[in-house]
Amino acid sequence: MYPFHYRSFTAGAVGLLAISTLGFAAEVETVISQTSVPKPPDMGLMAEERAVLSQAPLVPPPIRRNYAAKVTVELEVREVVRQLSDGVEYLFWTFGGDVPGSFIRVREGDQIEFRLHNHPTSKMPHNIDLHAVTGPGGGAASSFTAPGHTSQFSFKALNPGLYVYHCATAPVGMHVANGMYGLILVEPKAGLPSVDREYYVMQSEVYTAGRFGEEGLQAFDQEKALDERPSYIVFNGSVGSLVGDNALKAKVGETVRLYVGNGGPNAVSSFHVIGEIFDKVYQEGGVIPTQQHVQTTLVPPGGSAMVEFKLEVPGTFILVDHALFRAFNKGALGMLKVEGPSNLLVYSGKEVDAVYLGRQAESNAAGERKLASLEAQVKEAIKTDPKIAGLSKELLMEKGKRVFMQTCFACHQSEGQGLPAVFPPLAKSDYLMADKERSIRAVVKGLSGPVVVNGQPFNGVMPPVMLTDEQITHVLTYVRNSWGNSGDVVTIDEVKRVHAESANQ
Amino acid sequence: MRLLSTIATLLGAIATLQAEPARPASARIPDGCYRPLFRSESEARQIPVKAFALAVCPVTNADYLEFVRANPRWQRSQVKRLFADEGYLQHWAGDLDLGPAPDAGQRPVVFVSWFAAKAYSVWVDGRLPNTAEWEYAGAAGFTTADGSKDSEFIRAINEWYSKPSPDRLPAVSRSKPNVYGIHDLHGLVWEWTSDFNSAMVTGDARGDTGIERQLFCGAGSFNATDRANFPAFLRFGFRSSLKAAYTVHNLGFRCAWDL
Numbered sequence: 001m002y003p004f005h006y007r008s009f010t011a012g013a014v015g016l017l018a019i020s021t022l023g024f025a026a027e028v029e030t031v032i033s034q035t036s037v038p039k040p041p042d043m044g045l046m047a048e049e050r051a052v053l054s055q056a057p058l059v060p061p062p063i064r065r066n067y068a069a070k071v072t073v074e075l076e077v078r079e080v081v082r083q084l085s086d087g088v089e090y091l092f093w094t095f096g097g098d099v100p101g102s103f104i105r106v107r108e109g110d111q112i113e114f115r116l117h118n119h120p121t122s123k124m125p126h127n128i129d130l131h132a133v134t135g136p137g138g139g140a141a142s143s144f145t146a147p148g149h150t151s152q153f154s155f156k157a158l159n160p161g162l163y164v165y166h167c168a169t170a171p172v173g174m175h176v177a178n179g180m181y182g183l184i185l186v187e188p189k190a191g192l193p194s195v196d197r198e199y200y201v202m203q204s205e206v207y208t209a210g211r212f213g214e215e216g217l218q219a220f221d222q223e224k225a226l227d228e229r230p231s232y233i234v235f236n237g238s239v240g241s242l243v244g245d246n247a248l249k250a251k252v253g254e255t256v257r258l259y260v261g262n263g264g265p266n267a268v269s270s271f272h273v274i275g276e277i278f279d280k281v282y283q284e285g286g287v288i289p290t291q292q293h294v295q296t297t298l299v300p301p302g303g304s305a306m307v308e309f310k311l312e313v314p315g316t317f318i319l320v321d322h323a324l325f326r327a328f329n330k331g332a333l334g335m336l337k338v339e340g341p342s343n344l345l346v347y348s349g350k351e352v353d354a355v356y357l358g359r360q361a362e363s364n365a366a367g368e369r370k371l372a373s374l375e376a377q378v379k380e381a382i383k384t385d386p387k388i389a390g391l392s393k394e395l396l397m398e399k400g401k402r403v404f405m406q407t408c409f410a411c412h413q414s415e416g417q418g419l420p421a422v423f424p425p426l427a428k429s430d431y432l433m434a435d436k437e438r439s440i441r442a443v444v445k446g447l448s449g450p451v452v453v454n455g456q457p458f459n460g461v462m463p464p465v466m467l468t469d470e471q472i473t474h475v476l477t478y479v480r481n482s483w484g485n486s487g488d489v490v491t492i493d494e495v496k497r498v499h500a501e502s503a504n505q
Numbered sequence: 506m507r508l509l510s511t512i513a514t515l516l517g518a519i520a521t522l523q524a525e526p527a528r529p530a531s532a533r534i535p536d537g538c539y540r541p542l543f544r545s546e547s548e549a550r551q552i553p554v555k556a557f558a559l560a561v562c563p564v565t566n567a568d569y570l571e572f573v574r575a576n577p578r579w580q581r582s583q584v585k586r587l588f589a590d591e592g593y594l595q596h597w598a599g600d601l602d603l604g605p606a607p608d609a610g611q612r613p614v615v616f617v618s619w620f621a622a623k624a625y626s627v628w629v630d631g632r633l634p635n636t637a638e639w640e641y642a643g644a645a646g647f648t649t650a651d652g653s654k655d656s657e658f659i660r661a662i663n664e665w666y667s668k669p670s671p672d673r674l675p676a677v678s679r680s681k682p683n684v685y686g687i688h689d690l691h692g693l694v695w696e697w698t699s700d701f702n703s704a705m706v707t708g709d710a711r712g713d714t715g716i717e718r719q720l721f722c723g724a725g726s727f728n729a730t731d732r733a734n735f736p737a738f739l740r741f742g743f744r745s746s747l748k749a750a751y752t753v754h755n756l757g758f759r760c761a762w763d764l
Contacts, residue, residue, distance in 0.1 A: 081669055091667050120592075120754055121670050123695075124739065125746030146746040147753050148592060169746075171738040209667075219667035222735050 046070040046111060053102035056236045057248055059198040059259060060105040063187050068109035075102060076117040077126045077145070077167075077180075084206060084232060085239035085331065086402045087215035092179035092237065093124065093167070099237030100202035100263060101165065101182025106132075108160040108189045113152065114139065120148035125169055127151070131302065132163035132184045140168040160188035162285035162304040164261050173265045177207055177225055179237060181263030183304060188287045195308060196254035201242070203271070203299065203321060203332060204263035205230035212330060213406060228266045233321060234331040240405070242319065242334030244414040252340025255279075255310045264301025271305065272296040272322040273336065275315065282306035296322050313347045314340045350422050393477065393489055400478025403471045408479075411462075416483040422460065424453040427483030439480070440490065440498045443472050469495045526571060526629050531558040531762060532686040537650070539641040542737045554641045559634060560759040562677040562688045563696060564625060566603050567610030569617070572625050574601060579621055589618035592752040611676035613694050613757040619749035622697045622758035633699040634761035636744070640737065643690040645683040652683070653734075662736050665692040670755050691736070697758040701744040 047069040052060040078097045084090040095101025106112055116128055125146045129138035133155045142153035166172075167180035181204060207225040208218035212232060224231065235242055242248060250256050262269045272295060280289040281297050285304035291297075299305050319334035320327035327333045342349070405414070411423040418425035426432055431453040432439050441447075446464040450457060467475065473490045480487035538551040573580045580600040584593055594616050598604040617625075619633075626632050634642070646652030652659070661681070678688045690696075747753075 079669055091669055123666070123670055123755060125743055144746055146743075146748075146751055147755075149751070170742045171735050174735055174739075217668065219664055222663065 048072070050074070051104055051106060051112075053096060053104060054200070055096065055098045055102060056100050056200040056202060057242065059103050059185075059200050062191060062194070063105060063107045065107060066189075068107065068111065070111045070113060071106050072113045072115070073104055073106075074115050074117065075104075075128070076119060077122060078119045079122050079124065081217065083238055084208070084218065084234075085213060086405055088208075088210075088213065088239075089217045090206060090208065091217070093122075093126065093175060094179050095128070095165070095167075095182050099179040100200070100204070100261065101180065103182065103200045103259070104165075104184040105187065106157050106184070107187045108157055110157045110186075111154060112157060113154045114143070115150055115152045116143045116145050117150045118145040118147050122147040124175075126167050126175065126180065127169050128165055129168040130155075130163060130165040130184055132157060132159065132161070132165070132186050134158050137168065138165075144169065157186045160186045160287045162186075162259055162261070162282070162306055164263065164302050164304055166263065166302070173225060174220060174222070176263055176265040177205060178220060179204070179263075181261070183259055183261045185259065192257075192287070192306075193308075195257045197250050198257045198259065199248050200259050200261075201235050201319065201334065202237075202261040202263055203233065203235055203267075203269045204237070205265065205267055206232040206234065208232065213402075225265075230267065230330065232331050233267060233326040235319065235334045239331035244335075244409075247316070247335035247337045248319075250311055250336060250338050252311050252314050252338060252343075255308060256336070257306060257308045259304070259306055260297075260299055261304045262299040262301050266301060267321075267323075267326070268301065269299040269332075270296050270322040271299050271307070272320050273307075273309070274318040274320060276309050276311075276317050276336075278307040278309050280308045311338045311340075313343050314338045315347075393481070396474050396477040396489060397481060399471075400474035400476070401482075403467065403475040404478055407465060407467065408475065416479065418453075420456070421458070424451065424456075424458045424460075426479050426485070428454065428485065430454055433480065433485055433487060436480070436487070436490065437494070437498065439476060440472065440495055441501075443467070443476065444495065444498050469499075526575070528629055528631075528762075529560045529564070529568065529760060530562075531560050531760075533557075533764065534559050534638070534642050534685055534687075537641055539637040539644075541637065542640075542734065542741055552637045554637055556764050557634070557638060558762040558764055559638070559642050559685075559687055560631075560761070561682070561686055563613040563694060563757045563759045564622075565610060565677055566597070566612055566614045569614040569625065570601065570603060570610070572628055576624070576628065579624060584621070586750075588620035588750055590750050590752055592616050592754075593618060593621070595752075596754070606673065608676050612674045613677050613689070615674065615694055615754055615757045616752040617697075617757065618752050619697050619701065619747070623699070625758075626760045629760055631760035631762045633697055633758060635700050636698040636703060638761060639690075639696065639698045640740075642683075642685065642687060645685055645687075647681055648684055650684060658683075662691045666736065666739060674755070694755045694757040695740070695743055695753070697756065698744065701747055 047065075047067065049069050049071055051071050051073045053073070053075070054060045075095050076097065077093070077095060079091060079093050080097060081089050082092050082099065092099050114128075114130075116126070118126055125144060127140045127144040129140040131138055133139045135155060139153055139155065143151045145151040163184050163186065165182050165184050167175040169175050181202065183200060183202065207221045207229075208214070208231040209221045210216070210218050210231070218231075221231070232239065240246065248256075260269075260271050278294040278297065279292060281291045281294045282288065283290040283297065283305055284300075285306065289308075294307070297305050297307060315338055317336040317338065319336060321332035412418050412426050413423070416426035416429075418427075424431065431451060442462060443465050446462050448461040450459045452458075465472075469492050472495050473492055476490040479485065480490065534554075534557055536556045537554050539554050540551050577583055578585075581594045581597060582600050596604070596616055603609040623633055644650075644652050646655030646658035649655060674694065677693065680689050680692055682688045683690065747756075
């Protein structure tokens, strides 16, 4: 299907220069004769197979062979627009059509024939540097490929381990930031210890022109990239890639191995799973477990780690970069949902304790004045723009859903179902719907102490939520009209009344 | 007899008219200097660029159709594989058929090899611009000769790299012209230059490994004069991935002329 071009750069380039200065046929002959590459000698004796590739979070099955083989890897580069976050799109440059790139699994001693196809619709040339390759550039020089072309090179998997691969075409940082990274596992000859489940998780940064959450197709921001100020830090290429229905799954009693990579291009990950302790860590992607009972392991850009842990209790375990603003404000958050019987000796469940909830910040006169003037401006803008003034309920709902998915769902869950005995449900919630003003107050001022929702007692703390008045109207309109709730629109004036009452207290 | 010779002269004139293509609209690019992105120690920091004329827009499908009509050996079914790969003019419906889209003629011609672009340029009494000329003209912003200070211009360039290739290319000359009146240097298609692969071979003083280092992993740091000029890196990266017979879906060209 694709023509194969063995690239011999020096020869090709000098040959072409000759063509451009001297003219045609004789020199072209020279180029062609220089582009054939001798095959390694003993390939004919090896078994042959084609590598099974997988997209994150899945991992190809373990290799059962106890002998080396010639393995063909076919990887296609595609430049595709994908969702980065709700309402936010980005043109990703991908290995295999997805971010991170396809997971490649081979065995120590295998002879790999690697074919890199650059899709005809690509704008850019690309190549691949596999850290599992022993040789200059890790294959980059031999795989530099124009759009609509294919390159092939071969290497022997000399060293077992979990290796990052990435595009190494200039500007390298930009190619990586745009999604061009993945993992290749070279299994040791004896294999890795068998586990019940394996998953592929890779962290990376995205540098967008707009701020976090700003909607639309976002452009790459060179300034932010050079300053190492990412707008997003995510697992598996997008905010929410491992959340809700996309969460990793396992059962109590199972042992899970995560293949964790970091594409970077800049930030070191402090990889942590909230509520779990890594029984074993294969630091830096080596094949010998180097530590036991680890809370947080460092994964550098262009590096990896394998972590294994047995699941003792059910529940949702949150994967984070423990540099926490990344997790809760930039997207580096995933979930592992574990089902099975609970073990109250290992973990009892929620014990309620007394809580002190501070007042909201004291008002200060200058701040108030500024706020009042801004609000007046907003009101004026709304009045003069019929588009805004006439925002339909559906639009409010849509905007509210985004606020909910960024701010509320971590506790109240994506379908508003809450968590039994911990976070009250919003879905079909009698408490929520009984008193509109009370629901606004809960968001503006927070809510603590005992409440009864749908007959179930709760005694927790909800801190005031830092949202603009518009966002509050959006999210409450959404919540009060979703999952079996049916109510009217929450207006800015209603939110303001609650603000005023809290200022008077 | 006299009448006959007059007719003969007229016919000759018509024949000449048909064979001589109209020279595309061009604009004058004044004398200046280009700072190469890559250079070896022996190379000058700045390359002087003599004033030249540059076509105001890339060659269109309609332009190129005239060329292949007059030069059948460059038609899709006739072209030698040595000079254009199998993708050559694949977006056309036939040798002399641009397909049904009404604006197909106004779109930039793509899927053309370097050899083909060069032959076309000679046919219009011109040549391909060299990389120094192209980059020098391409550095000009909407209002000044130094576009690096023009944030609107920089934003327009960067946007193109953040969008996927459209299924159908837009027509030429629709974008805002730069200060010289040149359209589409950025944001439409890549363009061939006469010495597209010279970034690789001019560094011969350091030998082959030096060439490779410039191009691949080290390209962000090795010998580059302006490490933050990402669009220039992308253009150099693109050009150096090419061979002269390659054709690509978003690679076209424009012509230049000596003054």
